[in-house]
Amino acid sequence: MQVFDYEDIQLIPNKCIVRSRKEVDTSVSLGAHTFKLPVVPANMQTIIDEPLAIWLAEHDYFYVMHRFNPERRADFIADMKRRNLIASISVGVKEEEFAFIEDLALANLQPDYITIDIAHGHSQIVIDMIHHIKKYLPDTFVIAGNVGTPEGVRELENAGADATKVGIGPGKVCITKIKTGFGTGGWQLAALRWCAKSARKPIIADGGIRTHGDIAKSIRFGATMCMIGSLFAGHEETPGKKVEVDGQLYQEYFGSASEYQKGEHHNVEGKKMLMPVKGKLADTLNEMQEDLQSAISYAGGKDVEALTKVDYVIVKNSIFNGDSI
Ligand SMILES: NC(=O)C1=CN([C@@H]2O[C@H](COP(=O)(O)OP(=O)(O)OC[C@H]3O[C@@H](n4cnc5c(N)ncnc54)[C@H](OP(=O)(O)O)[C@@H]3O)[C@@H](O)[C@H]2O)C=CC1
Numbered sequence: 419m420q421v422f423d424y425e426d427i428q429l430i431p432n433k434c435i436v437r438s439r440k441e442v443d444t445s446v447s448l449g450a451h452t453f454k455l456p457v458v459p460a461n462m463q464t465i466i467d468e469p470l471a472i473w474l475a476e477h478d479y480f481y482v483m484h485r486f487n488p489e490r491r492a493d494f495i496a497d498m499k500r501r502n503l504i505a506s507i508s509v510g511v512k513e514e515e516f517a518f519i520e521d522l523a524l525a526n527l528q529p530d531y532i533t534i535d536i537a538h539g540h541s542q543i544v545i546d547m548i549h550h551i552k553k554y555l556p557d558t559f560v561i562a563g564n565v566g567t568p569e570g571v572r573e574l575e576n577a578g579a580d581a582t583k584v585g586i587g588p589g590k591v592c593i594t595k596i597k598t599g600f601g602t603g604g605w606q607l608a609a610l611r612w613c614a615k616s617a618r619k620p621i622i623a624d625g626g627i628r629t630h631g632d633i634a635k636s637i638r639f640g641a642t643m644c645m646i647g648s649l650f651a652g653h654e655e656t657p658g659k660k661v662e663v664d665g666q667l668y669q670e671y672f673g674s675a676s677e678y679q680k681g682e683h684h685n686v687e688g689k690k691m692l693m694p695v696k697g698k699l700a701d702t703l704n705e706m707q708e709d710l711q712s713a714i715s716y717a718g719g720k721d722v723e724a725l726t727k728v729d730y731v732i733v734k735n736s737i738f739n740g741d742s743i
């Protein structure tokens with residue numbers, strides 16, 4: 419297998435077929451819905467909260483609400499349904515989560531999307547949870563993960579997952595690679611390609627995206643959607659706590675497996691960072707869309723599909739010529 423990461427790849431341009439980048443369509447379908455961008459903010463407590471979820475859904479962006487206020491989830495689904503917006507939540511795999519799925523079915527509260535959000539998703543308990551959701555909430559689109567191998571993708575798909583999430587340890591606040599020695603950190607893009615070759619259903623690339631160009635690269639190597647944390651951290655609307663250091667405003671961004679999330683120091687695989695506050699999320703999403711439109715025009719197409727066929731070269735660790743981003 420060829421091993422490379424985002425910064426090692428350059429996509430090769432094709433003849434442009436549009437007169438303006440505004441003609442380019444960046445929308446993508448996942449399940450029964452179509453979204454403005456193939457991008458979803460990470461389902462982490464410092465990245466998304468209920469007001470932001472509502473804003474994203476109202477503006478046709480995909481979102482996944484995190485699972486760290488478990489008792490709010492049923493009311494959240496009901497609230498989104500009342501507003502005629504998509505309901506997209508996360509679950510874990512502990513015993514009470516199985517009961518929660520049954521409670522939703524009893525209350526006739528069927529979310530549009532459920533993401534099973536587990537560090538090591540290639541496991542029997544995740545397969546059991548997929549079966550459980552499909553039994554009680556058969557019309558819900560199930561995203562399962564995270565995995566880092568074709569076997570992981572296939573087993574979760576065979577269990578009934580409608581999409582799988584790929585990425586073990588490439589995240590900005592991840593320390594899994596350091597604490598365990600395992601993961602796709604440093605070769606996430608190659609892992610995505612490896613997994614996508616055997617996938618029959620959509621893949622969500624999760625973690626390691628550092629530039630807008632990495633979104634185009636993820637699609638080239640098999641992603642339908644990209645889950646992103648760090649690029650969204652530090653906006654006015656993101657919920658991480660704002661702190662001032664030497665007159666400069668920062669926002670906390672911490673891992674879901676960090677002690678700040680867990681409230682204890684056991685099986686910690688995440689850390690906290692301070693991200694400079696960088697303005698409105700809508701502006702970043704618009705810039706992402708413009709950059710993706712431009713990328714698609716370089717691909718010689720008019721929509722996201724055009725990116726899936728472009729040629730590429732591997733320029734090992736040299737595309738930034740030593741410049742910082
Ligand atoms: N994408 C990534 O690379 C990573 C993401 N994360 C994020 O951190 C959060 C916490 O993750 P997670 O610890 O799974 O969630 P939980 O703390 O909810 O653990 C889920 C369950 O699975 C068990 N479990 C967890 N890890 C393993 C493992 N490696 N092997 C066997 N069993 C395991 C746990 O038991 P017990 O605790 O007793 O072992 C627990 O019962 C999630 O939101 C996840 O997305 C965390 C690490 C990597």
Ligand SMILES: Nc1nc2c(ncn2[C@@H]2O[C@H](COP(=O)(O)O)[C@@H](O)[C@H]2O)c(=O)[nH]1
Pocket residue numbers: 460461462564585586587588589590591592593594595624625626627645646647648649672673674675676687688689
């Ligand atoms: N190993 C860990 N990974 C984590 C943790 N919390 C979240 N995550 C993963 O990171 C991505 C976001 O990555 P980014 O590079 O875009 O910032 C997120 O979606 C999770 O999959 C953690 O504590 N440990």
